Amino acid sequence: MKTFARLIRRYVLAAVAISLLLVIMAVAAFLWVSLRFGLRWQEQFRYSSSEIADNLQRDSQGDFYFQEHDAEEWMGGYSWAMVLDDTGQVIWRYRLPQELDHAYTASEVAVFSRWYLQDYPVFCQVRDYGLLVIGMPKGSTWKYNFWTYPELVRSVLSWGGAAAIGVLVLILILCLIFSWRGSRSLQVVARGLDALAEGRTVELPTKGFAGELAEKLNQTSAQLQYRNEIIQQRDTARTNWIAGVSHDIRTPLSLILGLAEQMQRDTQLPDAARQKAGKIQIQSEKIKSLIEDLNLTSKLQYGVQPLRCKTVHAGPLLRTMVADFCNEPVSERCEVELELDREAENVSVRVDAALLARAIDNVLGNSVRHNSAPVHCRVKAEKQGNMLCITCTDDGVGYPAAVLTALQSSETGENTPHILGLHVVEQILQAHGGRADFEQNIPRGSKVILHLPIQ
Structure with missing residues (x-):
């Protein structure tokens, strides 16, 4: 269930992060485009219309001239220019097309000063010497005018920020609502998965987001x-x-x-x-x-063997188990030695004594039955961390390679040897939360290490 909650949080955070990233990318793109075209404008048009108008002068004889640079330098990038007096007559011209070289009425001046003059985008500057009209190449600039109410502009400036914040808050609230509803549906599914993992029957409602x-x-x-x-x-x-x-x-x-x-x-x-x-x-x-x-092994495999566990000391328990084995007829062909270190003597373990005795009996009996000559068996118990390690060794012929492979691997095949007694040992240790390791004893014989958790 926590996994789905984290998933929803990551989804919401990812959505917010992507939105912010898109906003940043849009602003960056706008700035890049503005800078790019600003530089391009500067490359094409060296001077603005107002700078040209300020540097255009008229002497006392009525002749026009430019300060500092010539007309070619100032008008670089522009198509033409002209100056109109108060009556609309052309009193100065620069590369003025023939079809534009005529007098203009007040209405014609009012029109092209805002828009175009025969498809030429124009900029107008008013100075003491008259109206300077600068024409740009056709199609190089779009000119549009718009009008609106002052109250609308003031309202937008006053309430625009609050409205934008409100819209963002509304979007966030809607995201949280939908995320919360989706999270609730997914939590129901998560509880169903938990129940399914525990082996319980699942009957979930099939309506809603995760139906x-x-x-x-x-x-x-x-x-x-x-x-x-x-x-x-x-x-x-x-x-x-x-x-x-x-x-x-x-x-x-x-x-x-x-x-x-x-x-x-x-x-x-x-x-x-x-x-x-x-x-x-x-x-x-x-x-x-x-x-x-x-x-x-059948009962252990299917969980029908009850574990009657009690907390006991390892020393007395192992002495009893080894003594019981020595009283069996099979022990006549072996010699058993028990060794306990000081720490293992009083270690407490919680075990089913009968099952653990069965494991010890199977290990020692296996050493006796699979060796034709009498063998010497040694049982050693020692404490290693939080585990009691019971090592059973003998000086016999050891495990055959096929048997050792079957013991150390969970895979079985047609030629896998039958190791039922030792398999029971593994199951008994696993039922107690431990494990059994099977190895060859050095220099000869077999070795079994039984690991039991310490209480």
Whole structure:
């Protein structure tokens, strides 16, 4: 929602900035054009009509002459010039066209003094020696006159500034009103997007500025709701199927384990039969562990595994977990060493002890089951910043390259090895807000680092 508000503010500010920029550009263009044509005027016409009139003199004999420069210099750029006396007679001329060299009546003088003289733009200057008329080239200048009431000019000068400010204020108010209305519509859409992101159903009103967008969001929400229901049904069916199969297998598997254990302890059976019974028991334990992992990973993946978290000290918790593993039959082919530094001893973590024990059990059991010879396992806990790092290492053969690639990459393919037990470890740590890193131990063996956030 804040994003749309910022968007509206940026829009309004951008509109204001563009308007000011256009005004500045218009003023700059006007000044540039004025300067350009002013310089051009100076290049074409060296002197103004008033300067020419002031420097034109008449001596006592009635002859005209210019001061400082000759007539060619003063009249540079102009077409012709003449001086009329009070009766309208031409008493001085400069390159005056033949058709203009005649006497003029008062009415003719009144007309061309304001406008044109036979399409020549003219400027008139009154001096003691008469009326100086200077003609410019045809088409070089437009001359227009206008009239108005003095009250109108005074009103424009008095109220023009206030009217301009009022118009600008009105434009700003209208922009703010439309922006506010658009912002309200977009805020409704923003709340719909927030609800959609949280997985809730969206039903927005489809009227107003953002009605079409709201309708699209409603359609998207309906489609997502329908798909979520299908996915939920599928996930529930899959979880129930896995749980049902696990339950159905668990009963006959328990019978197989019990019979195998009885056969292994029966001294009347041959040694070969008792060894076969021991192998049956070991493989049955593997099947039991796989079923438990399959059931657990399904629950963790779909969020149906409850986390019964409690705040505990890391030292006693890890000692209990390692001791429980050492009491299992699989630990007969390994030696486990636990090391805790001082800081990690009393660190408090909030965990589901049963799930974390399952992760430790899977890591250590993986080291035992995938090494033919007995291995030495080492569990070390230390505090690193705000994380408790539990490092489990062994001195076995280490991870195969394909297994390590599958553990360190989320991509799966047809030839990806099955790493269900270690995948469960990843899920358990992620459920606790941590992570699991899988590496090769140096100089030999495998290494797993479990990162748990400290309470």
